[in-house]
Amino acid sequence: MIKIKLNKIYKPTRLAIILALLFFLSVTSYSTHIRAGEITVERVNCQSLTFRFTILGYRDTGSPENIQFGGGDFNFGDGQDPVTIPEDFASIYIDNEVERNVYVIEHTYSAAGTYIISYLEQNRNDGVLNINNSVNTSFYVETKIVIDPFLGCNNSPILLIPPIDEGCTQVAFSHNPGAFDPDGDSLSYEFTIPKQDRDIPVG
8 A cells, every 4th residue: 555645845735645555466366356446636616615536446347246346435534424335437448357437426524624535345356465365355445635724725646557557476566656746746655554444454
C-alpha cells in the first residue's frame, strides 16, 4: 500500500489524503475479483461543503465466479449510515483480463472537520502472497480530507497510471502511480500496511 501526503508549496491550503492501493504479486486461476482501488476527491465549489467522490475499482474479469465490482459500503466518515454502492459501475476493459470500474457520488458535510472516507467490500483477489488468506480478507480503501475554512479549498491528487502491473519472480518490482495534483501541491510517498477495515491492518 502507498500513502500519499499533500504538502503545500505556495498556498496555505492543505488537504490530507491517504490513498490505499492494493498491489498483488500473484493471482491464481481461482481468484475472485478485486485487484486494486482508490478514492479521489473534488470539492464542487469553494463556497459549499459539497464534495464529489470518485471510486475507481480494478476487477479481474478472468475470475471463474465473474463477480462484479460493487455491493460494498461507502462511508463518508461523518457518522451517517454508509451508502451501498450498486454493481452497475461504468466499466472499461483495460487489458489482460482487467476492467476499470468508475462510480461517482456527491455528499455535503454539515461542518468543517477531518473526515475519513472509505470503501469496504468483500472478495479481494486470492493468492496475494503477503496477505494471509487474502481471498477471505475484505478489500478496504480510504481517503482522509481536512476541511478548514481558514485553509481554503483543495482537491486530491489524480493517479494517472493504474495499479495493475505484473511482477516477475526474482525481479525487483516497482510501480509509479503517475500522481498529478490539480492544485499544484507537492506529493510525498510512504509505505504503509494495507487495511481490511478502518484501523484494522491485514494479516
